Amino acid sequence: MxxxxxxxxxxxxxxxxxxxxxxxxxxxxxxEALRIASERVLSQQSAVPLQYGAVQGFGPLLEALADFLSSQDAYGNQPVDPGSLFLTAGASQGIDLATTICAQSGDTVFVEEPTYYLIGRIFLDHGLNVVGIPTDANGLDTEALEAMLRDGHRPRLLYVIPAYQNPTGATLSPDRRRKLVQLAQEYGFTILADEVYQLLHYGPPPPPPLATMDDTEEGSVVSLGSFSKILAPGLRLGWVHASPDIVQRFVDSGVAASGGGLSHFAAAMAQATLEMGLLxxxxxxxxxxxxxxxxxxxxxxxxxxxxxxxxxxxxxxxxxxxxxxxxxxxxxxxxxxxxxxxxxxxxxxxxxxxxxxxxxxxxxxxxxxxxxxxxxxxxxxxxxxx
Ligand SMILES: Cc1ncc(COP(=O)(O)O)c(C=O)c1O
CATH class of the missing domain: 3.90.1150.10 (Aspartate Aminotransferase, domain 1)
Known part of the structure; x- marks a missing residue:
């Protein structure tokens, strides 16, 4: 080829x-695992993986993924409800859609300083002002953040990589996680927690995803996971983990209404890898x-x-x-x-x-x-x- x-x-x-x-x-x-999965997906005599998919994402994967995440140390072995998940075409696409849903041109997004070098491009596509917040060995400096909020800065979004940060490798401490979610609730901004490395721990797990600390009905946290780092980036498949209200806003998005569930065929592949224990x-x-x-x-x-x-x-x-x-x-x-x-x-x-x-x-x-x-x-x- x-x-x-x-x-x-x-x-x-x-x-x-x-x-x-x-x-x-x-x-x-x-x-080899994906070859076996593709045979299973295509040999089941069902055209379901080839049809437009359900807007929240392929149901069998939502359930299998919720079970899988619930069994992970990095999710605190806490039950994850399939209703708190929405399938995306990868974390990048999930962040782009979250920005569409939550922000408007001219709004401000806070990012860590330093942060993932390609993320600014997504926010600039949406006409956002990108403002850096200092970090240290424990991740985002929540005291510096609080000082800026007290000074009158009003971000619409805050983008953070809480586990094994790109580029620093730092993990946000439990105290700072609590503080960050509390500040989001108090000052009314939405946290985009990019947690694509959450499951790649080489010793004890990181604290559970930020979405698990968000106990309000309307929700202040969008946690983003990705199959890119645990299966293959070419599948273009990931998930949002958030409150039911936030999940509903993703479900209501125009792109899902028109095209159906995102990366539906890749979702069927991922579901087969989970069902067979390959993932x-x-x-x-x-x-x-x-x-x-x-x-x-x-x-x-x-x-x-x-x-x-x-x-x-x-x-x-x-x-x-x-x-x-x-x-x-x-x-x-x-x-x-x-x-x-x-x-x-x-x-x-x-x-x-x-x-x-x-x-x-x-x-x-x-x-x-x-x-x-x-x-x-x-x-x-x-x-x-x-
Ligand atoms: C922090 C971070 N977010 C997102 C991505 C891209 O994720 P995806 O392939 O799920 O779009 C990467 C890839 O390097 C990354 O490091």
Whole structure:
């Protein structure tokens, strides 16, 4: 299958090990599990997966997903009601739709500083003003947030990545989670909690999703999960987890009314993987492999780059956030790094105000341990002599 046009979102130049992308490596795609699932979906003599789907999402997946999430340590082993879920075409699409539903052009959205570097594009598409809030090792600084609210700032939305943040790897502490939800209820903004890494923990689980702390009828929290990080991003499938009122607003959206449930066929595939226990196995395998990679990177940073970078080891997710010592500049070093056959995402990409010149994000999702070792050896040489 060749074409002059690209097939994938990214292409990495020959000879470069690019640590800048948070994509799974090809060997981690569960091709065989999805082949088995597709046979089941298409051999059941039912045209249901090929028809327009129910607006909230494919019912059997809503139920299977609710059961699956209820059994997860990362969901506090608390029951998840299928009525609190809405299927999306991935977290990005869910955030776009949440923005359509909850905000209008000219509104303000608060984001973490630093935050996921592509999220600003979605908010700019909607004409929102994007304002950064400081973070530290425990995630979003809720005291700084409260001070801004007291000063009269009135965001319509607050976008946060509470578990294994992209890019810092930090996890929002339980106290701050409580405070954040309380502030949302008091000041009337909606929290978009992007929890795509929630299930990728390499030790004890993170606190449960933010939506589980939202006990009001109308709801202040939209938690977003994704099959991209636990099955395959090409499926374009995720979920919203929120109060029944918020779920109803998604169900009432024009896009669902016209096109039916989002990613309906992919939902049938995901349901088959859950029914056959394949998704559960895949999550366990991903945790095992990523933990090995995370440990390898941590070791290499401690040996090869000791005295040159500061970092905290992430407990889950895909990313290390490195701070260069001695006033070095990650943007400035990038061309030299690329010449040396390694790349990364400089800190400035994650800032709404061009901050974090001394920082960079390194992802361990795309390469196996051998390539990660080679990439970090190249990076080490560049940083040491930079
Ligand atoms: C924080 C964060 N949110 C969303 C996404 C994209 O999620 P999806 O594939 O479900 O749209 C990513 C992917 O890298 C991410 O890191």
């Amino acid at each position: 060749t074409s002059a046009l690209p097939s994938l979102l990214i292409s990495i130049p020959e000879g470069v090990l690019d640590l800048g992308w948070g994509h799974p490596s090809p060997d981690l795609h569960p091709t 559960q196995k895949n999550v366990a395998e991903l945790r095992r492999v990523y933990a090995t990679r995370r440990d390898a990177v941590s070791r290499l940073l401690t040996t090869d780059l000791a005295g040159h970078v500061d970092f905290n080891q992430p407990d889950g997710g895909y990313f290390f956030w490195l701070t260069l010592l001695d006033g070095k500049d990650a943007d400035g070093l990038l061309p030299t790094a690329q010449e040396a056959g390694v790349s990364y995402r400089p800190g400035t990409a994650f800032s709404s105000v061009g901050g974090f010149r001394d920082s960079l994000r390194v992802s361990f999702s795309l390469y196996e341990v051998g390539d990660l070792a080679e990439a970090l050896s190249r990076l080490g040489q560049v940083i040491r002599s930079g």
